Amino acid sequence: MSLPSTRRLQAPLALALTLLVAACASTRGLEPEGRPLNSDSLAASRSLAGTSDAGFPQRDWWKAFGDAQLDGLIGEALAGTPSLDAADARVRQAIAQAGLADAAGKPTLGATALYSGVQIPETVARPPLGGDYLGVTLIGLQFSYSPDLWGGHRARTQAALGQARAAEVDAQAARLMLSSNIARAYVALAQAHDAAEVARADEQRASQLLDLGRQRVKAGLDNQLQIRNAETAVASAQQQEQAAQQQVDAARNAIAALLGQGPDRGLQIAKPALLSAPWPGVPAVVQSELLGHRPDVVAARWRVEAARHGIKASKAEFYPTVNLTALVGLAGGNLSDLFSSDALLASGGPAISLPIFDGGRLRNNLAKSDAEYDLAVANYNQALVGALREVADALQGARSLDAQIASASRARESAQAAWQLATARYKAGLGTQLDVLAAQRPLLQLEQQIAALRAQRLGTSIDLDRALGGGLEFAAPQSVAAQNTNDITQAPTP
Template identity: 65%
Template sequence: MRSNFLPSRLALPLLLASLVGCATSGGLEPVGQLAPADGLAARESLAGHAAEGAAFPDIDWWTAFGDPQLDALVEEALRGNPSLDAADARLRQASARAGLADAQRKPTVGATAQYSGLRIGETVAPEPIGGQYSGVELLSLGFDHSFDFWGGKRAQWEAALGQARAAEVDAQAARLSLSANIARAYVALAAAYDDLDVARAEEARATGLQDLSGKRVRAGLDNRMQLERAQASVASARQQAQAARQRIDAARNAIAALLGQGPDRGLAITRPTLLQAPAPGVPAVLPSELLGHRPDIVAARWRAEAALRGIDASEAAFYPTVNLKAMVGLASIGLSDLFRTEAGLVQGGPAISLPIFDGGRLRARLDESDAGFDLAAADYNGRLAVALREVADAVQGASALDARIATATEARDAADQAWQLATQRYDAGLGTQLDVLAAQQPLLQLDQLLAGLRAQRLVAAIDLDEALGGGLELPAPASTH
């Protein structure tokens, strides 16, 4: 009898072993690859802009503009903002998921107290079994643990941990983006005030020309054409001033919204006192060192590594799993007998399971994991290329704007000399007031041009600081694949 029983107990494991090849991961693998940073040619484009001793921005890069009000606005925004709250909530959510994945790797112990009653009718079983009610009290302590021989659960935990680290970097990226957007809105506010100054000066000039033209028309020295032109110039200058005031209001409202406040908060923002933008320069260690400073690149790298761990977890699902369950407890029909020695109950043992035919579920899951890595790798490679383009655009744009500002300043100095000369000739009785007003017009136009160029130069400096990562140092994962 015993000799016949043993072969029957081995039959099922042998059958399982014979069918191991039915559920297989063969032929499935990702096709994407993470591009090396130095593989993207950028040294020649950036070489002319690599300043001696240039470094990555400071963590509080906006202080380089020398405006205490801007410093206070950025600090206020970073203390609490709805967009930052959302990023922090996503971080907590990802951290909780990582904690859940870690908990799946550990044994579980649980206690149970149970009462169960049963009465079998006499039509089913005669007395003494039928017609009697019996109750069973059960107290038990259970143990459950699934051994991670193939590293699948560890891979799931590492994937969740990678996603949590990516969310942490995303929170830093949100702070960098917020501070940069505040700085840009602040520059727009400063530019609107400069445009208002020029519009007011132009209105004063056009009003003087209108008064002079009116006198000449009344004296019969001129026709009404000049007067009509002067009146049009006055109206145009007033329209420019109105447009500048509208931009001031819009910039204040934008800053208030970035602070997470209502538009009334913007009314307390005074005129900016921004200094000259810093000279453009990039560190000589680009592009490789950019990986640890750009939060979007670091986050994309973490997500790619998390996707690789997800592939490992999907592959581990093809292998056998070993689970150990045990239970100790007390059971009796009567409560008075529950704590007697005879009431002891022990149950336990290992269980082995192996996927054989699953309708392609495991292969589909692995294929999905492979595609997830390909998608993450493509996102990382794309962000790396965009980052280098943004650095090049910002530093090249800043250098070009410096050259344009220098040329416009020369033209403005020449126009100022012409205006002063016309004023001196008028004071000496050698020229007319009309000559003075005419010479002032190109000077004001160049003032407006310079104001716009300086604003663009400040924005280029902000763009460069943001493109270089805003002073953040974020360790990226070292891939093991």
């Protein structure tokens, strides 16, 4: 080409290059809006003040209740149930997805064997090309690699790993939830058994009143009103006993279902001795320490980390990509030709691609990644606030129930003293059996009330153990709140 013609091409080439650069997709104006909360910014020190020197729960926190049957039930459940199987399957799925993301950025090498033939009609090309059948046999190796110039492959891998870590934490959360649900149902079973016993004692008391009333009517000392009142009390006690038995059956069925078994498994569960067990102490809670134990908070943090890398991966798509390909093999018209010195086939080289016009696909993809990050941050913030609320609820509930149990216990002591006094007077001939039975009723009611309060108190202990993470500890991103927003946008902006 002559020099003048070269100069004539310089202007169009410069214009084409300018248009090429100007038309490149840009990330300008697209940034995430979410900001993770700092746990220290949430005032909770007064609400979460500890009431003892106890530490965080142990991994087998339920053993603190001292019930061997409960230990066995939770151990049986953790050995495998459908809910845990599903959680474990999600973990394997997430790990495989991370493996796929990692494999996408690595070189590939494959073997190929190809036979292709064509016959060009003479109406298209004259002989010797037309009219003859031409066949080609090819055997070779194909190599392909796209260097990670902008960190997009690495960011996608890190995002997938973050999701996998979140799934692993979710699997542990499922185990914590399962064990706490079994403990909760076990407490309900214990309370139902106690309620049934109180109802039977009340029925016995009412039956004695009924017998005594009939004797007094027969002796002409009383009228039918006392008999009807006693009959009403007997029927009411029987209804309470039947209701308590229904609660026993429901609690057994619930436990059997949590074990992944049929309702007959629940029939093997004996009466718990749980309500007489001491409850664990309440530790002093520090927010930063809490965040390393709560599986939902840690999983949410990993999802924020994954979304952060997702933004980096979306930004990397705005830059040129380089693909290196190579093919080395043997080709020939016949199989015998493949092994001749002239059959060697080799091709390869780099290919560079740059997005220019894409109809807004890249910008919308980045906007989607920004929104996913904002959603992950919002979920993390909500998990953090919810975690502190659950701990505060359990602590405050425990304190309130301790006070209620103390008040009810004092009332029971007074009722016990009144019943003993009525019994002593009856034995001394100074009182009647009616006085004894009348004094027994408030005593039974208070015993039922205290049993219910103790069940609620044990429930708050279970809630607190779960709210404190159930003795679990997780590896989590160092500090979501400390991450600078610029960390999300490390790649240069087009």
